[in-house]
Amino acid sequence: MSDVSALKKFSFQRVLDEDPLTHTLILLGTLPSSSDTLDSANSVEAIVRVERTTLSAKDAPLFFGNNGLIKKTALEGSTDIYTWLFGWFGDEAHRDSDIKINIICPATEIHIRKYTKQEQILVHETPALYEKYTKPYILGFPAARTKWVDDILNGIAEKGKLLYSSPEYLILPDMKWDTKTLNSLYLLAIVQDRKIRSLRDLRKYHVGLLKSIQREANRVAHEKWGLPTGSLRMYVHYQPSYYHFHVHIVNANYHGSMGMAVGQAHLLDDIISLLELDPDEGPGIFERMTITYGLGDQHTLYEPMRRALNEIS
Known part of the structure; x- marks a missing residue:
C-alpha cells in the first residue's frame, strides 16, 4: 500500500471519526487482500x-500575491474591521474550501499583541x-474595539445570520x-445589556437571562441541526477578549479551541449554580470571590498583575 494505485482500490464504507482540530478523517473500508486482485470476496477491512x-x-510569503498558493477565495462575511473568507489552493471552488x-x-x-x-x-x-487594576482597564477599554459587536446588536451587520433574536440577546454563528x-459547531450569544462587561458584573437577578440563553441555544441546535439536549457546551471567558458580555456555545464533542482551557473558560451551568446560591441582598458572589486565570505577557494587565503577585508572595 505504498502508492496511489494501491489506495485507489480502497472501497469506502463509513467515517469512523473526524477531528476539526487536527483536520483528520478516519475512514473504514476494504482493500484487496492481495495487490493483484479486485475481488470483493477476497477483500479485508x-x-x-x-x-x-x-x-x-x-x-507564509507565498500565500498571497499574483502567483500565490491561494488561487481563489469566497467571502463568508464581514463587519467593521473584520472579514472572513474561504480559500482554495486550486480553482476548484465547487468543493469544500x-x-x-x-x-x-x-x-x-x-490586536497585534x-x-x-x-x-x-x-x-x-x-x-x-x-478594583485596583482590572476594573480601570475595563472602563478604559476603547469603544472602537467593540464597534463590531454594536453593529451586530443594532442590526447593521450579520443580520442574515441570526439564529435567534430577542430584546435581551442574539444568537449567531x-x-x-x-x-x-457540525462537530465543530460554534455559536455566540451576545447580550444587549451594555452594563454587563464581564463575569464580575453578573448578579443573582441575571439567572433568568442566562437560563434563557441555555434554553434557546438548545432549541436552535435541536431544530436546525437535530442535536439532542446535552450536545452543547456553553461557557464564559474571564478574562474575555472584549468586554461586552457574551456566551460561547460549542458542540460538546469539539475540543479545538484554546479558549476552552481551564483558567479561562467557566461553564455556564456552574455560573448559574453559583448565582443561585447567592443571597438576595449584598455583594454578588463574583464581586466577592478570587478568580484564577491565565494571562499572556502581551496583555495590558500582565505587568501590573505580575508586580502585584510578586508583592503578595
Missing part, C-alpha cells in the same frame, strides 16, 4: 486515517486586585466556525 498537513511558516481566512484591517497595536504567541502566568485576582462542520 481496512482503516485509513487522512490528515491535512500543517501550514508551514516558511510558505482548503482554508478559512480571517482578516483584521486596520489592525491596531492591541493579542495574536502574538505569549508566555502566560496564572493570576489569582482578588476583589481588591480587580461565531466567526471561527465554517458553518458547515
Whole structure:
C-alpha cells in the first residue's frame, strides 16, 4: 500500500471519526487482500486515517500575491474591521474550501499583541486586585474595539445570520466556525445589556437571562441541526477578549479551541449554580470571590498583575 494505485482500490464504507482540530478523517473500508486482485470476496477491512498537513511558516510569503498558493477565495462575511473568507489552493471552488481566512484591517497595536504567541502566568485576582487594576482597564477599554459587536446588536451587520433574536440577546454563528462542520459547531450569544462587561458584573437577578440563553441555544441546535439536549457546551471567558458580555456555545464533542482551557473558560451551568446560591441582598458572589486565570505577557494587565503577585508572595 505504498502508492496511489494501491489506495485507489480502497472501497469506502463509513467515517469512523473526524477531528476539526487536527483536520483528520478516519475512514473504514476494504482493500484487496492481495495487490493483484479486485475481488470483493477476497477483500479485508481496512482503516485509513487522512490528515491535512500543517501550514508551514516558511510558505507564509507565498500565500498571497499574483502567483500565490491561494488561487481563489469566497467571502463568508464581514463587519467593521473584520472579514472572513474561504480559500482554495486550486480553482476548484465547487468543493469544500482548503482554508478559512480571517482578516483584521486596520489592525491596531492591541490586536497585534493579542495574536502574538505569549508566555502566560496564572493570576489569582482578588476583589481588591480587580478594583485596583482590572476594573480601570475595563472602563478604559476603547469603544472602537467593540464597534463590531454594536453593529451586530443594532442590526447593521450579520443580520442574515441570526439564529435567534430577542430584546435581551442574539444568537449567531461565531466567526471561527465554517458553518458547515457540525462537530465543530460554534455559536455566540451576545447580550444587549451594555452594563454587563464581564463575569464580575453578573448578579443573582441575571439567572433568568442566562437560563434563557441555555434554553434557546438548545432549541436552535435541536431544530436546525437535530442535536439532542446535552450536545452543547456553553461557557464564559474571564478574562474575555472584549468586554461586552457574551456566551460561547460549542458542540460538546469539539475540543479545538484554546479558549476552552481551564483558567479561562467557566461553564455556564456552574455560573448559574453559583448565582443561585447567592443571597438576595449584598455583594454578588463574583464581586466577592478570587478568580484564577491565565494571562499572556502581551496583555495590558500582565505587568501590573505580575508586580502585584510578586508583592503578595
